[in-house]
Amino acid sequence: MSSSARSGRAVLGGLAGVAVTVAMATVPAAPAAADPPGLVKVGVNSARNSVDKAVTASCPAGTVVTGGGGYLAASNSAWGHVGIERFEPLAGGTGFVVTMREAGSVDFPDDWTLTGQAVCAPAPAGWQVVATTGPAESQYVTASCGTKRVIGMGGRINGGGAGDVLLDQVVPAADLRSVTARGVAVPGSGPPAGWSVTAYAICATNPAGLERISVSTSPDATGHAGVSQSCPAGKALYSAGADIVAGNGAVLLSGVNIIDSDTTSAWADEYDGGPSNAWSFLGYGICGS
Numbered sequence: 210m211s212s213s214a215r216s217g218r219a220v221l222g223g224l225a226g227v228a229v230t231v232a233m234a235t236v237p238a239a240p241a242a243a244d245p246p247g248l249v250k251v252g253v254n255s256a257r258n259s260v261d262k263a264v265t266a267s268c269p270a271g272t273v274v275t276g277g278g279g280y281l282a283a284s285n286s287a288w289g290h291v292g293i294e295r296f297e298p299l300a301g302g303t304g305f306v307v308t309m310r311e312a313g314s315v316d317f318p319d320d321w322t323l324t325g326q327a328v329c330a331p332a333p334a335g336w337q338v339v340a341t342t343g344p345a346e347s348q349y350v351t352a353s354c355g356t357k358r359v360i361g362m363g364g365r366i367n368g369g370g371a372g373d374v375l376l377d378q379v380v381p382a383a384d385l386r387s388v389t390a391r392g393v394a395v396p397g398s399g400p401p402a403g404w405s406v407t408a409y410a411i412c413a414t415n416p417a418g419l420e421r422i423s424v425s426t427s428p429d430a431t432g433h434a435g436v437s438q439s440c441p442a443g444k445a446l447y448s449a450g451a452d453i454v455a456g457n458g459a460v461l462l463s464g465v466n467i468i469d470s471d472t473t474s475a476w477a478d479e480y481d482g483g484p485s486n487a488w489s490f491l492g493y494g495i496c497g498s
Contacts, residue, residue, distance in 0.1 A: 276448020280464025
C-alpha cells in the first residue's frame with residue numbers, strides 16, 4: 210500500500226461511527242418480485258483502490274431500512290485480507306452503512322472494491338432501530354426488540370483501530386426477539402484499549418409471515434467458505450447476517466450479499482493461514498410476507 214493509502218486508512222480510522230460515504234456509482238432501486246409490498250433493494254459501489262472504505266446505501270423517499278449487505282465486489286485477491294467492521298442500519302431509517310478495512314498490521318497492496326446494500330420498505334407498524342453497546346473489550350453484545358419482532362440486524366466496532374478488531378457475527382435469535390453481534394481482534398494486531406461492539410436490531414410489531422432462515426457449512430471449513438439460501442415461495446428478504454464459528458479473528462467476514470428479493474449469500478476467508486482449530490460458517494436471513 211502506498212503512503213497515501215496509509216494516510217487514507219488513518220483518516221477513516223478517526224471517523225469510526227460516522228457515516229462516511231466513498232460512493233461512486235449507485236445502483237438504482239429495483240422493485241421486489243414478492244411480498245412484503247413495496248420492498249426495494251438499493252446498492253452503492255466504492256472507488257476501486259487500496260484504502261479502507263465506507264459506503265452508505267440510501268433508501269428511497271417513503272421507505273425505511275429493514276436490513277442491508279456489504280461485500281468485496283470483483284476483488285477475490287482481497288479475500289482473507291479485508292473484513293467488515295461496520296454493518297449498520299441508520300437510526301432514522303434513511304439507509305445502511307458498511308465499512309470494510311484491511312485486517313491487522315500488514316498493509317494489503319492490491320486494489321479492491323466494496324459494494325454496500327440497503328433493503329427498504331414502507332415503514333412496518335412499530336418500526337424502530339434498537340442499538341446496544343457492550344462494555345469495553347467485551348466481544349458479544351445483544352440488542353433486544355422486547356415484545357416486537359426482529360426484521361433486520363447489524364453490528365459495529367467502535368474504536369477498533371485500522372482493522373485491528375472486526376465483526377465476525379451478526380445473528381438474529383431463533384425467536385426473532387434479539388440480535389447478537391460479536392467483534393474479535395485480528396491475531397497479532399494489538400487493538401487499542403477500550404474498543405467496543407454495538408449490536409443493532411430493526412424491530413416491528415408482528416410483521417406477516419416472519420421467518421428466520423439459516424444455512425451452514427460443514428464444521429471443518431478451510432480457506433474460503435460460502436453459503437447461499439432463499440426464502441420460501443411467496444416471501445422476500447427483509448435482511449441478512451452471518452456467523453463465523455470458532456474463527457476467533459483468524460477468519461474474516463468477506464461478504465453478505467442480498468442477491469435479489471428472496472436470495473442471499475455470504476462468505477468468509479482465512480486470514481494469515483487461519484485458525485489452528487476447525488471452524489464453520491453460517492448465513493442467516495429474515496423473510497416476510
